[in-house]
Amino acid sequence: MSADNFQCGFVALVGRPNVGKSSLLNRLVGQKISITSRRPQTTRHRILGIKTAEHYQIVFVDTPGLHTRQPRAMNRYLNRAAADSLTDVDVVVLVVEGKRWQEDDDWVLQKLQDLSCPVIVAVNKVDRITDKQTLLPFLQELAARRDFVEIVPVSARTGDQLAQLEAAVLKYLPQSPPLYDEDQVTDRSQRFLAAELVREKLFRKLGEEIPYGLTVEIESFREKGGVLHIHALIWVEKTGHKPIVIGNKGQLLKEVGREAREDMQQAFDQKVFLQLWVKVKEGWADDERALRSLGYDES
Numbered sequence: 104m105s106a107d108n109f110q111c112g113f114v115a116l117v118g119r120p121n122v123g124k125s126s127l128l129n130r131l132v133g134q135k136i137s138i139t140s141r142r143p144q145t146t147r148h149r150i151l152g153i154k155t156a157e158h159y160q161i162v163f164v165d166t167p168g169l170h171t172r173q174p175r176a177m178n179r180y181l182n183r184a185a186a187d188s189l190t191d192v193d194v195v196v197l198v199v200e201g202k203r204w205q206e207d208d209d210w211v212l213q214k215l216q217d218l219s220c221p222v223i224v225a226v227n228k229v230d231r232i233t234d235k236q237t238l239l240p241f242l243q244e245l246a247a248r249r250d251f252v253e254i255v256p257v258s259a260r261t262g263d264q265l266a267q268l269e270a271a272v273l274k275y276l277p278q279s280p281p282l283y284d285e286d287q288v289t290d291r292s293q294r295f296l297a298a299e300l301v302r303e304k305l306f307r308k309l310g311e312e313i314p315y316g317l318t319v320e321i322e323s324f325r326e327k328g329g330v331l332h333i334h335a336l337i338w339v340e341k342t343g344h345k346p347i348v349i350g351n352k353g354q355l356l357k358e359v360g361r362e363a364r365e366d367m368q369q370a371f372d373q374k375v376f377l378q379l380w381v382k383v384k385e386g387w388a389d390d391e392r393a394l395r396s397l398g399y400d401e402s
């Protein structure tokens with residue numbers, strides 16, 4: 104692979120929660136990397152998905168931090184992380200939902216105001232729109248909101264028009280040799296994925312009951328005799344949140360542990376021994392230092 108005919112660059116996927124950024128990323132990269140869920144805010148970290156083809160490599164930067172305004176440290180951190188991840192990218196793909204423009208979309212768009220790099224809009228979930236004609240006024244409204252270089256209706260669910268989206272991105276990707284190994288799809292460690300899997304299960308099981316500020320930290324991650332021993336701490340903000348996470352007779356936590364372990368075994372192709380602990384860290388979401396100590400750091 105020579106630099107002459109090779110393109111490589113960073114592409115940020117931005118958009119309000121639930122528009123389908125993670126789904127899109129997984130589809131484009133062809134592997135489940137970030138965890139999708141019906142609930143917003145499940146992906147807190149910047150995740151890289153890397154797509155390598157014969158003549159190009161696209162490094163996707165997910166910016167799940169572009170949320171709505173909330174006066175808490177967690178959101179301040181998320182917003183800052185999102186803003187940081189937008190500098191030094193070659194292309195921004197703004198993901199919106201077909202025919203559903205919301206206040207939060209405006210807020211994200213506002214964050215892009217001073218960006219000089221090209222912005223492409225992916226209008227996702229068009230599989231839900233039966234009469235495609237009805238999409239046209241929405242696309243026209245979109246075009247008037249900013250000088251977008253392209254607007255591409257897509258469906259992360261069916262894969263419809265994803266090739267077009269990729270082609271649009273490639274138009275703006277610089278000539279450069281690949282930055283990552285061909286077989287590397289994410290730079291996130293197994294440790295990170297392990298924490299994500301536990302968090303995903305918790306979010307799915309707890310539904311509306313999910314305590315605000317819940318987070319998962321992998322305390323230790325060791326291989327011993329061909330078995331991965333993983334200890335995960337589930338941090339909650341209030342003592343009262345603990346029984347919610349543990350569930351009646353420890354049932355909920357047990358199920359979370361079992362399902363997360365099964366997924367880990369599949370992801371890591373190895374036997375996993377998983378231990379979960381629930382701990383209380385009062386008011387931690389308001390404490391930026393505590394956030395950093397838990398690994399929510401920009402670096």
Ligand code: GDP
Nearest residue numbers: 120121122123124125126139140228258259260
């Ligand atoms: P994110 O918060 O922007 O990362 O959104 P997710 O990727 O987690 O998706 C949010 C929800 O929208 C999930 O329930 C997805 O299954 C759903 N979704 C994502 N893409 C599509 C799509 O193209 N069509 C439909 N119908 N649903 C989608």
